[in-house]
């Protein structure tokens with residue numbers, strides 16, 4: 001994915017670095033990535049465990065190219081897919097110069113006297129990695145100031161954070177100040193990506209994510225966690241439009257009815273919303289064909305993990 005060019009500073013004056021966005025599920029990591037980059041790269045839903053693999057978002061501020069890595073939420077994972085997601089998050093942290101630990105301040109404010117168990121676990125993990133860590137209390141648009149001050153005190157006591165910042169990824173409050181702070185601490189170095197590149201997520205994966213976002217939004221209970229989306233084919237047409245065929249894989253034949261809906265209404269509605277989002281992303285007309293297939297073992301297939309950049313461990 002690319003955008004209009006920036007003027008590239010002369011060699012020797014540039015900065016570059018990797019910054020991981022980590023935190024418990026639903027903390028707002030993907031919302032923050034999209035806001036910083038200024039375009040939608042990662043999908044966002046009100047449900048936990050939306051992000052399943054690492055997604056880079058490349059931002060340029062002055063002479064600095066900053067590669068932000070959105071990661072899956074870190075939680076106590078049980079299933080193979082969940083374990084691979086959490087492992088991907090920690091590898092994002094391990095590879096980064098700085099990790100921004102995002103905390104949902106609204107959730108944390110429910111018991112402000114101590115860190116919530118998910119965050120406390122991540123803080124312990126951060127003590128074992130060599131990069132620096134910064135805490136971002138997110139969703140401050142929902143939290144009264146006196147509670148925020150309490151949260152700052154509790155998190156500061158952990159001793160792992162160089163700085164504690166308060167932001168709203170949703171309305172942008174504090175976000176550019178945070179980016180300024182992160183950029184000011186980056187090391188000099190050459191830019192690693194072309195100046196117009198916004199992400200290194202392949203387009204077919206991003207397109208599958210767009211449909212998965214709609215499936216997450218429009219389906220409920222266990223279904224979002226039982227499905228995945230794969231892009232099967234992508235054909236550019238002479239008239240400038242594109243035909244995209246995708247399959248929504250579910251685990252059981254009995255789930256098909258719920259994904260398709262009465263008279264096909266649900267799948268039509270998922271397809272319509274996804275097509276609109278894809279047209280916005282790609283900037284041209286899209287013909288989207290969605291198929292639904294039951295494949296009980298998709299979560300145990302190494303190829304699926306490879307496609308979305310997860311490590312498959314037996």
Ligand SMILES: Nc1nc2c(ncn2[C@@H]2O[C@H](COP(=O)(O)OP(=O)(O)OP(=O)(O)O)[C@@H](O)[C@H]2O)c(=O)[nH]1
Pocket residue numbers: 023024025026027028029030031032043044045046047048049050051052071072073074138139140141142167168169170171
């Ligand atoms: N009010 C408010 N809501 C926010 C803010 N940031 C994110 N949200 C909401 O929080 C929910 C989760 O946001 P995501 O960006 O998907 O969170 P995430 O950390 O990427 O979640 P996972 O990928 O599941 O780990 C969405 O409904 C967002 O709109 C914020 O600053 N304020």
Ligand SMILES: [Mg+2]
Pocket residue numbers: 029030031042043044050051071072073
């Ligand atoms: Mg996410």
